[in-house]
Amino acid sequence: MTEPVGKLIEELKNLGGKVEEVRGREIYLVASRDSLRSLAKALYSAGAYLKTCAGVDERPIQGVLSVYYIFGLDELGVDVILRVPVTEEDARVPTIVPEVPAADWCELEARDMIGVEITGRPVRRLVLPEDWPEGVYPLRKDFDYSTRPLRGFRSELPEEVGVPLGPYHPALHEPEYFELYVDGEKVVDVVYRGFHVHRGIEKLAESPRFTYKQVPFLAERICGICGFVHSSCYVMAVEKAAGIEVPERAEFIRSIVLEVERLHSHLLWLGVAAHLLGYDAGFMHAWRIREHTMVLAEYLTGSRKTYGINIIGGVRKDLNVDKLDKTLKTLATVREEFVKLAEVMLSVPQIRSRASGTGVLSRFEARALSVVGPVARASGLYRDVRKDYPYFAYREVSFKVPLYTEGDNLARLLVRVEEVLESIEIIKQLIDKLPGGPIAVESWDIPPYRRAVAAIEAPRGEDVHFIITGVGKPYRWRVRAPTYQNIPALRAMLRGAPLADAPLTIASIDPCFSCTDRVVVYDLKTGSRRTLRISGGVPPCPL
Amino acid sequence: MSLVKILEIALKTGRVTRRYPAEEPLVTPEFRGSIEVDPSKCWGCGACVKVCPPNALTLTPSGKSLVLEYFVGRCIFCGMCAEVCPAKAITVTKKFELASANLRDLRSRVVHEVLRCSVCGTPIAAEAEVRAVVKASPVSEEYAVLCPRCRKERFAKSIGLRVGAPGGGPS
Amino acid sequence: MVDLARALRAIKRSIWVYHLNSGSCNACDIEVLDALTPYFDVERFGVKLVGSPRHADVILFTGPVTRESLPKVVRALRAMPRPRLLLVLGSCGVGGGIWWDTYATTGGFSKLEEILREQGVEVDRVVYVPGCPVRPEAIIYGILVLLGLAEQKVREVEVHAPGG
Numbered sequence: 002m003t004e005p006v007g008k009l010i011e012e013l014k015n016l017g018g019k020v021e022e023v024r025g026r027e028i029y030l031v032a033s034r035d036s037l038r039s040l041a042k043a044l045y046s047a048g049a050y051l052k053t054c055a056g057v058d059e060r061p062i063q064g065v066l067s068v069y070y071i072f073g074l075d076e077l078g079v080d081v082i083l084r085v086p087v088t089e090e091d092a093r094v095p096t097i098v099p100e101v102p103a104a105d106w107c108e109l110e111a112r113d114m115i116g117v118e119i120t121g122r123p124v125r126r127l128v129l130p131e132d133w134p135e136g137v138y139p140l141r142k143d144f145d146y147s148t149r150p151l152r153g154f155r156s157e158l159p160e161e162v163g164v165p166l167g168p169y170h171p172a173l174h175e176p177e178y179f180e181l182y183v184d185g186e187k188v189v190d191v192v193y194r195g196f197h198v199h200r201g202i203e204k205l206a207e208s209p210r211f212t213y214k215q216v217p218f219l220a221e222r223i224c225g226i227c228g229f230v231h232s233s234c235y236v237m238a239v240e241k242a243a244g245i246e247v248p249e250r251a252e253f254i255r256s257i258v259l260e261v262e263r264l265h266s267h268l269l270w271l272g273v274a275a276h277l278l279g280y281d282a283g284f285m286h287a288w289r290i291r292e293h294t295m296v297l298a299e300y301l302t303g304s305r306k307t308y309g310i311n312i313i314g315g316v317r318k319d320l321n322v323d324k325l326d327k328t329l330k331t332l333a334t335v336r337e338e339f340v341k342l343a344e345v346m347l348s349v350p351q352i353r354s355r356a357s358g359t360g361v362l363s364r365f366e367a368r369a370l371s372v373v374g375p376v377a378r379a380s381g382l383y384r385d386v387r388k389d390y391p392y393f394a395y396r397e398v399s400f401k402v403p404l405y406t407e408g409d410n411l412a413r414l415l416v417r418v419e420e421v422l423e424s425i426e427i428i429k430q431l432i433d434k435l436p437g438g439p440i441a442v443e444s445w446d447i448p449p450y451r452r453a454v455a456a457i458e459a460p461r462g463e464d465v466h467f468i469i470t471g472v473g474k475p476y477r478w479r480v481r482a483p484t485y486q487n488i489p490a491l492r493a494m495l496r497g498a499p500l501a502d503a504p505l506t507i508a509s510i511d512p513c514f515s516c517t518d519r520v521v522v523y524d525l526k527t528g529s530r531r532t533l534r535i536s537g538g539v540p541p542c543p544l
Numbered sequence: 545m546s547l548v549k550i551l552e553i554a555l556k557t558g559r560v561t562r563r564y565p566a567e568e569p570l571v572t573p574e575f576r577g578s579i580e581v582d583p584s585k586c587w588g589c590g591a592c593v594k595v596c597p598p599n600a601l602t603l604t605p606s607g608k609s610l611v612l613e614y615f616v617g618r619c620i621f622c623g624m625c626a627e628v629c630p631a632k633a634i635t636v637t638k639k640f641e642l643a644s645a646n647l648r649d650l651r652s653r654v655v656h657e658v659l660r661c662s663v664c665g666t667p668i669a670a671e672a673e674v675r676a677v678v679k680a681s682p683v684s685e686e687y688a689v690l691c692p693r694c695r696k697e698r699f700a701k702s703i704g705l706r707v708g709a710p711g712g713g714p715s
Numbered sequence: 716m717v718d719l720a721r722a723l724r725a726i727k728r729s730i731w732v733y734h735l736n737s738g739s740c741n742a743c744d745i746e747v748l749d750a751l752t753p754y755f756d757v758e759r760f761g762v763k764l765v766g767s768p769r770h771a772d773v774i775l776f777t778g779p780v781t782r783e784s785l786p787k788v789v790r791a792l793r794a795m796p797r798p799r800l801l802l803v804l805g806s807c808g809v810g811g812g813i814w815w816d817t818y819a820t821t822g823g824f825s826k827l828e829e830i831l832r833e834q835g836v837e838v839d840r841v842v843y844v845p846g847c848p849v850r851p852e853a854i855i856y857g858i859l860v861l862l863g864l865a866e867q868k869v870r871e872v873e874v875h876a877p878g879g
Contacts, residue, residue, distance in 0.1 A: 219814075225744070289752060
């Protein structure tokens with residue numbers, strides 16, 4: 002343990018935290034709920050970002066319900082995981098939102114899913130469906146994963162007064178529901194009602210019909226754009242927890258495929274952004290160039306999307322010389338065409354003028370909400386998991402992390418454009434340095450009740466998986482996708498801004514709602530839907 | 545200015561459209577399409593069923609038979625079934641033209657005869673699986689056609705015969 | 716009375732589609748969008764994406780019908796004028812997907828059909844397109860089958876394993 006880390010741990014111990022376990026770069030503390038707020042404050046002041054928090058039903062193991070708060074100290078490359086146990090009879094924890102505004106959503110989710118009350122803040126149902134019965138907490142161990150309580154069928158949506166954007170808006174092809182409250186042409190407030198894509202994934206991984214081996218395929222389908230990130234993060238977490246050493250060649254292959262995924266994702270986004278700005282020619286050209294990456298992905302892995310090559314302990318498919326050759330050729334084509342397209346797009350006057358100065362997220366707001374990915378890097382936060390917590394083969398390559406400070410839509414666009422070029426360079430280096438050897442371990446053994454945190458830089462930002470191993474399958478698997486962390490920042494970006502900028506601003510965080518609506522079972526109290534009032538019932542924006 | 549540039553790019557690129565179905569689709573040699581189960585090789589052992597994440601493969605008893613059903617409607621095209629099949633009976637094809645106007649046509653079945661215990665009649669496993677086991681291992685067919693209970697009884701009796709214990713030997 | 720054959724003939728060269736996502740992971744949805752882009756150019760068939768189910772000839776349906784999206788999906792389908800032609804895409808749509816039996820999903824389109832009937836929403840023709848995700852070419856093939864312009868290739872098959 003380095004000196005600054007040691008000092009921080011001493012400070013946390015004085016505030017009531019007890020060290021439970023130290024595993025590599027993960028430090029596990031346990032504390033009572035009375036010490037929670039001061040511990041959170043100390044961590045935040047030390048520069049920690051909240052990765053996420055997760056509710057876990059640990060009654061079968063140790064008779065308590067626990068809430069895990071996972072903090073990351075980027076500059077030290079260390080994770081501090083704080084566990085707060087409570088009894089079933091007295092299941093409450095205080096909110097830490099005043100100290101750590103980024104905890105807003107994950108607290109509500111823990112409340113929904115395992116039924117821990119959060120005191121000191123207005124609460125509402127976040128993740129579970131509207132008509133989910135009260136007192137039923139899906140992530141509790143005594144809830145069977147396939148129970149479907151009787152539907153309370155609502156055939157009418159409530160009256161709208163704001164300008165609703167969704168649930169099926171042609172600009173965004175995923176179900177989500179934004180309510181923008183306007184005063185004239187200015188947006189006064191934003192409420193996001195999402196989680197239409199909640200499928201019960203986290204609970205499914207714990208179910209009798211799943212095993213460790215099958216979860217990578219489940220993880221890959223959390224999101225159809227960054228699926229490989231999720232499956233890689235899951236296997237990484239399990240490998241960390243069980244101490245499985247993955248062969249070097251497999252790590253390189255994983256990194257190459259991850260970067261190929263980043264290319265397809267950013268090109269996809271560029272096309273969508275162009276379309277939203279009225280530049281359909283840009284959309285068509287961007288997706289034409291993207292097609293090269295899709296065909297390449299199929300040639301490398303066997304499928305255009307949902308690659309299915311990750312297994313615990315390595316990968317299922319090797320990259321032979323032909324595949325590597327094809328990769329380099331495709332990258333050369335993509336690079337040449339992309340540079341031309343980017344030049345043209347950035348010289349189109351309406352793109353510059355509409356993207357510049359709009360949807361601003363200040364550095365202060367970005368830090369308080371622990372935003373991730375291009376959104377963070379466009380607002381002056383130098384955060385990239387590949388550099389802060391290097392994983393797989395990223396230690397072996399050198400690359401630039403683009404950083405902008407304006408925090409507007411144009412900055413976010415430029416960050417992604419630069420990342421495409423950096424990704425191409427990274428893949429070239431990885432291919433150059435690709436070592437020989439096996440692509441998977443011969444066999445593995447996963448002891449139960451081991452914990453690990455894994456993070457990967459998805460195209461949208463930091464994706465975090467937290468795992469507690471069980472017998473033959475995970476005991477608890479928490480997925481916190483990047484968009485989950487970024488959507489709350491939309492409020493800051495949209496408030497006080499013209500309504501016309503809203504679609505571009507929303508698209509500029511590259512929202513991936515299906516990652517955000519991943520499985521976590523929540524137990525929601527049926528609150529009424531507060532859709533019309535501008536204040537009251539909605540938690541005060543911490544900023 | 546940018547209009548001219550984009551026209552330049554468009555003209556240089558030309559037409560990229562693959563006029564499917566008149567022209568070949570963009571399928572690479574690695575593509576994983578639907579699977580096919582070879583009924584002459586399949587053991588009816590259920591390894592594929594265990595590994596299939598969406599439960600697109602099911603093994604269900606039906607009257608005197610054991611039916612392996614593949615519902616391509618729920619298949620996720622991962623190819624794990626082909627990997628774990630001990631009989632190498634599953635091939636991953638490149639077929640993706642699977643559209644159907646009804647769900648029935650998305651199902652295909654291999655029907656196995658079930659071997660019943662020659663003493664008590666309890667179903668043991670698919671005939672094909674037992675045959676494959678007998679072929680591959682030093683199990684005599686006499687034992688292979690017994691259910692686990694009867695097998696134990698026969699084994700215990702044969703030990704009894706040898707040591708002359710009471711209850712052993714012809715009664 | 717809905718004359719399905721006449722309707723299918725009428726829209727053969729100009730198919731307005733509405734894309735309805737009932738909670739999918741988006742892979743199928745991106746491939747739907749991909750079908751519009753230069754390599755596949757589904758507009759050759761006169762296919763155009765519209766912004767409302769009220770303008771749609773065909774609805775492209777993805778997703779396992781999550782519990783939360785269920786009422787909204789029913790509402791969108793009810794808004795579609797007859798004849799209701801549906802192209803159900805992907806493992807989620809056709810069979811409920813890898814999560815077909817969890818507490819938060821309904822189990823794909825076949826389960827949705829029962830609910831639609833209860834709610835008085837009739838569907839006139841459905842074509843199911845398996846895939847995970849569906850390739851753009853598979854979507855094109857699915858549209859051709861829906862309109863009767865191509866023969867369906869898959870058939871129910873039952874074979875007996877040869878005896879010993």
